[in-house]
Amino acid sequence: MKLAYWMYAGPAHIGTLRIASSFKNVHAIMHAPIGDDYFNVMRSMLSRERDFTPVTTSVVDRNVLARGSQEKVVDNITRKDSEEHPDLIVLTPTCTSSILQEDLHNFVERAQLEAKGDVMLADVNHYRYNELQAADRTLDQIVQYYIEKARKRGELPEGKTAKPSVNIIGTTTLGFHNNHDCTELKRLMADLGIEVNTLIPEGASVNDLKKMPKAWFNLVPYRELGLTTARYLEEQFGTPYIDITPMGVVETARCIRKIQQVINAQGAEVDYEDFINEQTLHVSQAAWFSRSIDCQNLTGKKAVVFGDNTHAAAITKILAREMGIHVVWAGTYCKYDADWFREQVSEYCDEVLISEDHGAIGDAIARVEPSAIFGTQMERHVGKRLDIPCGVIAAPIHVQNFPIGYKPFMGYEGTNQITDLIYNSFTLGMEDHLLEIFGGHDTKEVITRGISADSDLNWTKDGQAELNKIPGFVRGKVKRNTEKFARDRGFKEINAEVLYAAKEAVGA
Amino acid sequence: MTVTQQPEALNFECETGNYHTFCPISCVAWLYQKIEDSFFLVIGTKTCGYFLQNAMGVMIFAEPRYAMAELEEGDISAQLNDYEELKRLCLQIKRDRNPSVIVWIGTCTTEIIKTDLEGLAPKLEGEIGIPIVVARANGLDYAFTQGEDTVLAAMANRCPDKAPVAETDKNERNAIQKLLNFGKKKEDVAQEESEYVDHPPLVLFGSLPDPVVTQLTLELKKQGVKVSGWLPAKRFTELPVLEEGYYVSGVNPFLSRTATTLMRRRKCKLIGSPFPIGPDGTRAWIEKICSVFGITPTGLDEREAQIWEGLEEYVKLIRGKSVFFMGDNLLEVSLARFLVRCGMTVQEIGIPYMDKRYQAAELAFLEKTCQEMGSPMPKIVEKPDNYNQLQRIYELKPDLVITGMAHANPLEARGINTKWSVEFTFAQIHGFTNARDVLELVTRPLRRNNNLKDLGWDKLVREEAKI
Numbered sequence: 006m007k008l009a010y011w012m013y014a015g016p017a018h019i020g021t022l023r024i025a026s027s028f029k030n031v032h033a034i035m036h037a038p039i040g041d042d043y044f045n046v047m048r049s050m051l052s053r054e055r056d057f058t059p060v061t062t063s064v065v066d067r068n069v070l071a072r073g074s075q076e077k078v079v080d081n082i083t084r085k086d087s088e089e090h091p092d093l094i095v096l097t098p099t100c101t102s103s104i105l106q107e108d109l110h111n112f113v114e115r116a117q118l119e120a121k122g123d124v125m126l127a128d129v130n131h132y133r134y135n136e137l138q139a140a141d142r143t144l145d146q147i148v149q150y151y152i153e154k155a156r157k158r159g160e161l162p163e164g165k166t167a168k169p170s171v172n173i174i175g176t177t178t179l180g181f182h183n184n185h186d187c188t189e190l191k192r193l194m195a196d197l198g199i200e201v202n203t204l205i206p207e208g209a210s211v212n213d214l215k216k217m218p219k220a221w222f223n224l225v226p227y228r229e230l231g232l233t234t235a236r237y238l239e240e241q242f243g244t245p246y247i248d249i250t251p252m253g254v255v256e257t258a259r260c261i262r263k264i265q266q267v268i269n270a271q272g273a274e275v276d277y278e279d280f281i282n283e284q285t286l287h288v289s290q291a292a293w294f295s296r297s298i299d300c301q302n303l304t305g306k307k308a309v310v311f312g313d314n315t316h317a318a319a320i321t322k323i324l325a326r327e328m329g330i331h332v333v334w335a336g337t338y339c340k341y342d343a344d345w346f347r348e349q350v351s352e353y354c355d356e357v358l359i360s361e362d363h364g365a366i367g368d369a370i371a372r373v374e375p376s377a378i379f380g381t382q383m384e385r386h387v388g389k390r391l392d393i394p395c396g397v398i399a400a401p402i403h404v405q406n407f408p409i410g411y412k413p414f415m416g417y418e419g420t421n422q423i424t425d426l427i428y429n430s431f432t433l434g435m436e437d438h439l440l441e442i443f444g445g446h447d448t449k450e451v452i453t454r455g456i457s458a459d460s461d462l463n464w465t466k467d468g469q470a471e472l473n474k475i476p477g478f479v480r481g482k483v484k485r486n487t488e489k490f491a492r493d494r495g496f497k498e499i500n501a502e503v504l505y506a507a508k509e510a511v512g513a
Numbered sequence: 514m515t516v517t518q519q520p521e522a523l524n525f526e527c528e529t530g531n532y533h534t535f536c537p538i539s540c541v542a543w544l545y546q547k548i549e550d551s552f553f554l555v556i557g558t559k560t561c562g563y564f565l566q567n568a569m570g571v572m573i574f575a576e577p578r579y580a581m582a583e584l585e586e587g588d589i590s591a592q593l594n595d596y597e598e599l600k601r602l603c604l605q606i607k608r609d610r611n612p613s614v615i616v617w618i619g620t621c622t623t624e625i626i627k628t629d630l631e632g633l634a635p636k637l638e639g640e641i642g643i644p645i646v647v648a649r650a651n652g653l654d655y656a657f658t659q660g661e662d663t664v665l666a667a668m669a670n671r672c673p674d675k676a677p678v679a680e681t682d683k684n685e686r687n688a689i690q691k692l693l694n695f696g697k698k699k700e701d702v703a704q705e706e707s708e709y710v711d712h713p714p715l716v717l718f719g720s721l722p723d724p725v726v727t728q729l730t731l732e733l734k735k736q737g738v739k740v741s742g743w744l745p746a747k748r749f750t751e752l753p754v755l756e757e758g759y760y761v762s763g764v765n766p767f768l769s770r771t772a773t774t775l776m777r778r779r780k781c782k783l784i785g786s787p788f789p790i791g792p793d794g795t796r797a798w799i800e801k802i803c804s805v806f807g808i809t810p811t812g813l814d815e816r817e818a819q820i821w822e823g824l825e826e827y828v829k830l831i832r833g834k835s836v837f838f839m840g841d842n843l844l845e846v847s848l849a850r851f852l853v854r855c856g857m858t859v860q861e862i863g864i865p866y867m868d869k870r871y872q873a874a875e876l877a878f879l880e881k882t883c884q885e886m887g888s889p890m891p892k893i894v895e896k897p898d899n900y901n902q903l904q905r906i907y908e909l910k911p912d913l914v915i916t917g918m919a920h921a922n923p924l925e926a927r928g929i930n931t932k933w934s935v936e937f938t939f940a941q942i943h944g945f946t947n948a949r950d951v952l953e954l955v956t957r958p959l960r961r962n963n964n965l966k967d968l969g970w971d972k973l974v975r976e977e978a979k980i
Contacts, residue, residue, distance in 0.1 A: 006602055100559065
């Protein structure tokens with residue numbers, strides 16, 4: 006047992022449901038008690054879906070506990086099959102069905118005899134996988150199912166498309182800015198003269214999956230979702246895959262160069278260097294921003310980054326490599342894939358933090374007192390309590406992270422969006438600087454709050470007066486630094502002298 | 514028995530139970546705020562935690578006095594010892610928060626693996642010195658607000674059974690009494706006692722926000738009825754005394770287990786009445802309590818009329834309109850009855866669970882209201898089937914559907930006005946004072962859509978989409 010208040014990644018069935026409801030005309034039936042269909046509320050609320058979420062429950066109640074599901078699951082599958090004629094019904098186990106150990110596989114086989122559509126049992130164990138791992142597995146399972154089905158029927162298409170083409174794998178419902186990324190990636194492929202063969206799972210039909218082998222290569226933009234599928238396709242059809250996330254100017258260029266290499270190896274003869282150059286210098290504003298005076302003021306500012314593997318790694322690289330910001334630590338909650346993360350970011354930050362404990366993350370933020378945080382909604386709230394601005398870069402997210410306006414994180418437009426996000430998160434560079442020079446505009450007394458701000462030290466009148474002259478948004482930090490200094494040196498009281506001594510000692 | 518023109522009666526049906534509602538563990542969200550010295554420990558899985566985290570939104574960031582005891586594979590396969598594990602977590606809670614009570618919420622998982630929470634609690638309680646109350650609020654047995662019912666039923670067993678001897682102590686015990694007597698001298702208090710009619714002690718049950726507690730208490734005081742205590746009180750240490758023969762009355766329709774416990778285990782007498790929701794319900798509730806104590810209520814006519822007068826601007830928006838309750842929180846019958854009184858036609862009352870005995874007075878009141886208003890008797894559908902309900906909604910085209918969030922946006926996109934049902938659970942809806950808030954909620958979609966109606970975009974889905 007573990008005492009938990011908050012979790013970064015959801016339970017396994019959420020991942021399966023995200024995959025199932027991303028496809029068109031696929032229905033998921035959860036084997037779960039009443040109330041576990043909270044996924045429908047999230048999808049309807051967060052992504053403001055106009056259509057009913059294609060997820061229903063085969064309810065586990067007392068009768069099921071006593072006698073087993075018996076006909077219930079089968080009936081629910083065949084009923085849904087006749088009501089809505091889905092192409093595929095995915096029976097989704099939950100934590101409850103994991104311990105009931107009913108033979109769901111058998112139910113699926115029996116239902117398949119009657120159902121017109123396909124029926125499948127999602128192969129995920131609640132106690133072994135989290136939301137992201139389950140999503141990755143379910144996507145792979147569905148793709149394999151339809152490839153195998155087509156193979157048995159002799160319907161697998163031969164050869165590749167005439168022009169270079171790609172499968173984009175991994176954009177889903179409830180994914181962080183996934184729909185905008187998806188549009189941006191399609192645009193990028195169009196600019197590169199590459200056809201999009203399939204884009205899965207969001208908006209795809211399962212009947213199109215058999216076309217997947219026709220693509221020249223697979224693009225997996227998100228580390229967490231789609232790699233298993235891409236590896237399967239490579240193993241079966243020799244289709245190469247690219248797992249470089251095109252996020253940030255440097256990484257986008259790297260991704261495009263890799264694409265060039267992969268398709269040239271298959272005889273495409275393309276040269277994207279001019280395109281990269283033109284986009285980098287004139288379409289994306291990020292490269293120019295890096296040179297501008299604004300960005301100069303960010304030099305050496307401290308930041309921390311926390312999120313899923315994809316976003317935390319990409320943002321860390323952007324901050325450190327493209328903007329000259331000092332990333333004190335970068336972290337991920339994808340513990341199961343921690344090695345990859347370490348390898349990606351270790352040269353761009355002082356320290357790597359792998360944790361699923363939001364308390365530990367909060368403490369780590371309080372400890373380093375960065376000028377800005379880039380994290381999830383949880384880190385945003387930590388930032389609020391410590392008076393540190395935060396840009397949200399990864400799930401878990403709230404409804405405000407499903408913007409209506411076009412806000413991709415990927416591709417060249419993505420670099421523009423990220424630049425705005427980062428710049429706006431730091432307390433506007435120049436303003437900050439000027440305020441410091443002129444002693445701030447805020448001289449009213451402020452009670453400093455903070456996770457670790459409780460103080461056992463006395464501030465003398467003049468010490469307090471000096472402290473009050475420091476601009477509001479850095480006052481808490483100065484106060485804590487000074488107190489730390491005083492404690493280290495055994496001062497009982499803090500007067501103006503101690504304050505300035507501390508300032509000199511810290512060099513800030 | 515005349516064959517001609519039999520008065521229509523309420524029509525009860527039961528469907529498949531394939532409906533959307535919140536898991537009953539959501540009750541921790543309002544109960545931990547209500548019972549200020551409590552700590553709620555939900556013993557379940559990531560699924561439970563994910564639900565709470567998402568359903569409670571911003572509250573989660575406010576260092577809530579609740580947490581998950583997240584079960585891991587070792588707990589399920591009994592490689593770990595439940596008792597030792599729970600002891601470790603509860604000691605941590607005691608150290609960090611020092612609550613006056615820890616409430617264990619049993620979930621589906623603890624049911625299935627048959628964790629003997631009721632057996633472990635007294636033992637652990639003795640060892641760590643904090644009362645542990647066990648409530649099995651799981652999705653196998655209950656829906657949404659019934660979670661509160663299971664917690665209060667468990668708390669009812671913890672109420673002291675003897676009033677302290679000294680009269681002053683008794684006053685001390687009672688939070689409301691203290692509030693009402695605040696700053697007064699002893700003689701004044703004694704004099705105030707005389708404002709009450711001499712009747713057996715009355716304890717109300719149901720968790721309500723403190724302002725509503727004060728409002729309802731004062732409402733009864735006007736009739737000379739003294740409220741001796743509330744279950745739950747603001748603090749666990751202030752739970753009301755329940756002696757044999759005390760009278761009890763429920764303020765919410767979903768408290769049937771609590772009512773049963775109070776009657777059977779605590780030997781209290783239940784006053785069965787409609788619930789104080791809407792001015793009509795509030796009046797009927799007060800009248801029923803008065804009649805049990807042999808009091809002739811005064812001034813209720815004027816009071817109710819005055820409230821209705823104030824509601825007229827809202828009532829005229831919904832008069833003659835139809836409403837469909839999909840059913841998810843058990844407030845449906847009371848709300849439907851109030852809306853019929855406002856002149857609406859209720860097409861269907863979906864409800865997760867219908868206790869005809871506990872809700873008897875409310876059901877009779879609904880029937881009577883329909884007859885008086887000349888409104889057709891609604892169909893009451895227990896354990897509804899959301900899919901079938903949607904087919905009926907398409908057919909009936911109600912002016913308003915009261916439903917959960919899973920269906921609200923999709924229905925709006927199809928040009929059907931909806932109100933999110935969960936808001937009725939969190940808003941203040943009890944008593945005369947809050948009738949306005951109920952109608953504020955009910956009319957909001959109509960008022961909003963009135964503002965938009967000339968724009969010409971009612972249906973925002975491409976085809977008549979399948980559901």
